[in-house]
Amino acid sequence: MARDYVAFKGTKQGLVLWLDPQAEFSDIVNQLREKLSRTKDFWQGVTVTLKESQRKCRPEEKRQLEEVMGEFGMALREEPEEVVSIGKVQEDQSLMVDRDNALIVRRTLRSGQRVHYPGSVVILGDVNPGAEVVAGGDIIVLGALRGVAHAGAMGEEDAVVVAFRLQPTQLRIAHFISRAPDDADLPEPQGPEIAQVRNNLITIQSYST
Amino acid sequence: MAGRVLVVTSGKGGVGKTTTTANIGAGLALLGRKVCLIDADIGLRNLDVVLGLENRIVYDLTDVVEGNCRVRQALIKDKRTDNLYLLPAAQTKEKEAVAPEQMKALCDELREDFEYVIVDCPAGIERGFKNAIAGADEAIIVTTPEVAAVRDADRIIGLLEASELYEPRLIINRIRPQMVRKGDMMGIEDIIEILAIKLLGVVPDDETIIVSTNKGEPVVMDKRSRAGQAYNNIVRRIEGLDVPFMSLEEEGLLTRLKRALLGHS
Incomplete structure (x- = not known):
């Protein structure tokens, strides 16, 4: 078309x-x-x-x-009088995935809270269990990610999820889904980690610059 | 006089909101404060039972709101403490019988006469919760060391923030030190790490609570009970005193002997 x-x-x-x-x-x-x-x-x-x-x-x-x-x-x-939403979005921005445009969330997302944004999302705080972040682009959590994160939600397979402590309930990138292992005795991650899709699998490794 | 309005809430049911409300209220009254407890759990009231005042109820919260009686007529004076009053909930009505604005007006009216107004919030996040928090200026979150309870507490903290009730304080109820030590129960640090709010107190799991609740006597009045002692500390922290957290370790004969000999704990 x-x-x-x-x-x-x-x-x-x-x-x-x-x-x-x-x-x-x-x-x-x-x-x-x-x-x-x-x-x-x-x-x-x-x-x-x-x-x-x-x-x-x-x-x-x-x-x-x-x-x-x-x-x-x-x-x-129909056009409402007022909308309350935690994910405030910038004016007139095309929904076409624009990963350079990020929404900065300056707080911890608690259970039941949800951020949904077509670009990338940066959280200055934790994402607690029961909270959900869905982004068209990347997701970066400057804190602990314990909830659900979906990066590249509109199909971008090269989107990444980075967190200081990556312990998500569930991790999704594009149409790939992975979840925390049922074995609870796994060692806790030390330091920041990055999740990305490699060979059709979500892989996690330590993040160093 | 403009008193403080506190709401005791948790999200999850059965974690000890009502027991906590009763004990904080009784504890504050024992310190000489004038306290009014409001049971906001319309249709499932319990606070009157825990305080042993069930048989004295004539009017209730809904009667006051609907104008069937004056506030003073509905207030029940506690049978043990002089400064403690209860405004009971209706048992035969539903949460929708009261609106948040009405609760706010009621709390504001009561704070003129009382130093503390403490609202016992029902479980859940619906109308009853909204009613309970409507008039409050401080919130106390009660949780137990269980994943589900902590999850609900987290949700509640988010909802409180959305209603502009910031900096709630946390009471961790029914902790069992031995289980924590063995790694079978969430510890205090684990809970604080997730909820990231200020700790108001830790109440150890204690059988005397069950006895006192059934007898309608707040455990805070029992000097020998460890849970009672914990509630006493919480009450003094609410008053603004800097009370150190008590050790949760069971004191063996040896530790007690050591303390007696060395003169410190």
Whole structure:
């Protein structure tokens, strides 16, 4: 497809769905479905705001959009008055994975807290068990990573996860998944470690510059 | 007079919130403070039982909020301590009978008359929790040395931060030193490392608690009980005193003898 009729953008209000004002609505729907199916795991449970400043949608069209997104476990909402989210995202930034653009989280993520960002994520604190970080790019934790981390969530297999203490419940890079060994007596890591995909396996080694 | 409003919370059930509330309340009252305990666990009230005051309940929290009675009519004076009062929860209503704003107004009204208002929070993170924390300016988190309890405590700390209740303090309940030493139980350091909040006290697992809870007598009044001693220390730390943490090791004859001879612990 030559042109992008549909785009997801990260804004202060979270993810926003932008629609080409000139395109045929059927093309929009087709492209939306195609885009979502390429990276379907990423979208599960995500809520997207419909941006209508350039293209106003009829209720019938909105229903169709909602239907497509529903297939991928997503929710669509109208532009809200206010959104509370810990993962604040920079204005007007394309969702295309942009690993040089990082979200800095200056706190510890506790159980039940979740950060979701299309670029890379840097946590200045710990990621506790029960917390979750999902990033399109790399994940760097300046502390202990004990929760779930998913780097390269939109398919980037060369994304990495680095932590001062890498003890995740589960580690995902692109579509690769690994989990902590059931054997709890394993020695604790001494110093920072890096996780990356090698030969179709997530491997962990000590990180030294 | 504007008293302090404390909420005792945990996320997980059965870790000892109610026992802790009762003992902190009784302990503060023994120090001469005027204390009001609020049972926010509407529908599953327990605090009245632990204090042995169940048979004195006429009005409850919901009656006060709904305007069926004045606060003073619902307050029950403790049978042992002069300065301790209880505002019981309704047993036949549900959490939704009270709104967070109403709880906040109630706490603010009570803090005019009491030096401490201590709210016993129900388990869970739903309406009951939101009610309990609505009027509080300090939070005490109770956990036991179990992975699930610590996990829930962590979640609660996050939720408290979101509600702008910062710097909660931690009570680790039911620790068993022998098990920790053998590596069969999480130690204090392990818990602090994950939760990263200030420790208010450690209460050893103690059979006298079960006896006292069933009898409706807070263990803090029992001078011989180690758990009672731990609660006493917690109470004094809440008062702002710098109390060293007591050794959790069981004192053998030899250590006691040594201490007596050498004059230190």
